[in-house]
Amino acid sequence: MFGKVVARQKDNLPAPPELPSFRVEPSDEDKELREKSVAERHAQTGLVRHDAFLEEASIDPDAAKVVRRLERHGFQAYLVGGCIRDLLLGGRPKDFDIATSARPEDVRALFRNCRVIGRRFRLAHVLFGGGKVIEVATFRKNPQELEEEEADLLIRSDNVFGEAHEDAIRRDFTINALFYDLDRRQVLDWCGGMEDIVKRTIRTIGEPSVRFREDPVRILRAIKFAARLDLGIEHNVYDAMISHRDDLGRAARPRVFEEVLRLLRHGCSHRAMWITWESGVMAMLMPELAAFLDDEESHPEAVARFWRQLDALDRITLARGPIDDVVLMTTLFYEPLQEALHGSRDKMRAASDFLVPIAERVALPRRIADGMRRIVAILPRLKSGRIPKGRQGEMFNLATRVAEVVAP
Numbered sequence: 251m252f253g254k255v256v257a258r259q260k261d262n263l264p265a266p267p268e269l270p271s272f273r274v275e276p277s278d279e280d281k282e283l284r285e286k287s288v289a290e291r292h293a294q295t296g297l298v299r300h301d302a303f304l305e306e307a308s309i310d311p312d313a314a315k316v317v318r319r320l321e322r323h324g325f326q327a328y329l330v331g332g333c334i335r336d337l338l339l340g341g342r343p344k345d346f347d348i349a350t351s352a353r354p355e356d357v358r359a360l361f362r363n364c365r366v367i368g369r370r371f372r373l374a375h376v377l378f379g380g381g382k383v384i385e386v387a388t389f390r391k392n393p394q395e396l397e398e399e400e401a402d403l404l405i406r407s408d409n410v411f412g413e414a415h416e417d418a419i420r421r422d423f424t425i426n427a428l429f430y431d432l433d434r435r436q437v438l439d440w441c442g443g444m445e446d447i448v449k450r451t452i453r454t455i456g457e458p459s460v461r462f463r464e465d466p467v468r469i470l471r472a473i474k475f476a477a478r479l480d481l482g483i484e485h486n487v488y489d490a491m492i493s494h495r496d497d498l499g500r501a502a503r504p505r506v507f508e509e510v511l512r513l514l515r516h517g518c519s520h521r522a523m524w525i526t527w528e529s530g531v532m533a534m535l536m537p538e539l540a541a542f543l544d545d546e547e548s549h550p551e552a553v554a555r556f557w558r559q560l561d562a563l564d565r566i567t568l569a570r571g572p573i574d575d576v577v578l579m580t581t582l583f584y585e586p587l588q589e590a591l592h593g594s595r596d597k598m599r600a601a602s603d604f605l606v607p608i609a610e611r612v613a614l615p616r617r618i619a620d621g622m623r624r625i626v627a628i629l630p631r632l633k634s635g636r637i638p639k640g641r642q643g644e645m646f647n648l649a650t651r652v653a654e655v656v657a658p
């Protein structure tokens with residue numbers, strides 16, 4: 251009985267599923283061999299270990315349990331990516347991801363509360379109470395057998411398992427490629443990420459122009475991290491963002507749009523939109539908005555209002571939490587839309603004419619495109635107080651949110 255209580259203190263996870271056991275518990279000798287093999291695996295990979303005492307309290311206890319159970323069963327397992335970056339920069343991570351040498355089916359065999367997801371790249375999700383999901387991904391590498399043609403580096407498949415160092419260098423930015431060894435309390439660094447954390451700099455792993463051609467969405471990710479974490483962008487990286495901004499036209503539009511929303515969602519939309527505009531990325535994705543900002547001289551007040559509205563969005567996000575995507579997008583286009591509507595008699599039609607090409611270019615989901623049109627129609631009635639009490643449905647609530655931001 252007592253033994254059981256002690257064992258549960260070590261690991262509060264549900265017991266593994268009762269699958270036929272083909273695994274033999276490792277002996278001490280095996281463990282030594284395994285230790286050695288991890289060291290051997292890391293030898294000559296350019297690994298640098300940095301002591302880093304991340305506070306236990308700041309680490310998600312469920313993620314820590316998953317790491318420890320994987321390690322006890324002989325696998326390498328590390329906390330990785332955004333969570334380590336955010337902790338080292340003094341922030342609070344959104345979620346905790348794990349990278350491991352265990353294959354998805356090994357992970358499933360170890361955790362009852364686990365499902366394997368994804369076809370393109372299979373990952374394990376370990377589920378906890380309150381909807382918490384810990385993502386456990388097997389180390390993978392950049393697929394080399396893909397076409398080497400200079401013109402087309404776009405990554406189309408990445409379902410190739412690999413070693414920890416290969417998993418680090420396939421990532422986008424050095425600050426996103428740090429692994430944390432919980433027991434040794436060390437950051438494992440294969441690409442100089444720690445130095446960039448200290449310098450608060452965004453740098454790609456490898457040649458920026460190659461990495462942006464492989465996946466142009468990384469250009470938007472660089473802007474997101476710069477804005478959200480208040481980091482600088484290394485000048486070669488920034489130059490490559492400018493040179494390759496047109497490649498965003500080749501990326502999957504829903505992915506691009508999702509990344510645009512992320513630029514607006516985190517309470518740093520002003521900074522994010524400023525970098526997007528300055529780098530010319532906005533001219534590529536949202537030329538109507540870029541033209542509106544480029545032409546500041548002819549309407550300085552409208553442009554000043556645009557930036558103030560983003561400040562208001564950011565303040566509200568930081569104070570009250572996430573804002574609906576429809577409200578974000580309506581606010582973003584509010585000022586240029588007002589200009590497009592100016593003097594037109596059929597406002598609904600003019601709003602449609604303005605929004606349709608935007609919606610097509612960025613693949614706006616129907617809910618957002620329709621929502622924007624309806625909010626634009628509701629706003630004048632809201633302003634004049636002509637909304638009957640009983641009429642306050644979801645759209646009216648969203649329109650009220652927009653009104654708060656655009657006409658405080």
Ligand code: ATP
Pocket residue numbers: 330331332333344347420421422423426427465467468
């Ligand atoms: P966030 O806090 O926004 O979740 P994140 O760094 O965790 O930031 P994710 O999109 O959750 O970002 O991705 C997890 C990790 O996967 C990243 O830290 C990065 O190492 C890697 N990654 C994500 N997208 C890419 C990409 N397009 N190219 C290469 N590596 C990527």
Ligand code: MG
Pocket residue numbers: 332344345347
């Ligand atoms: Mg993440």
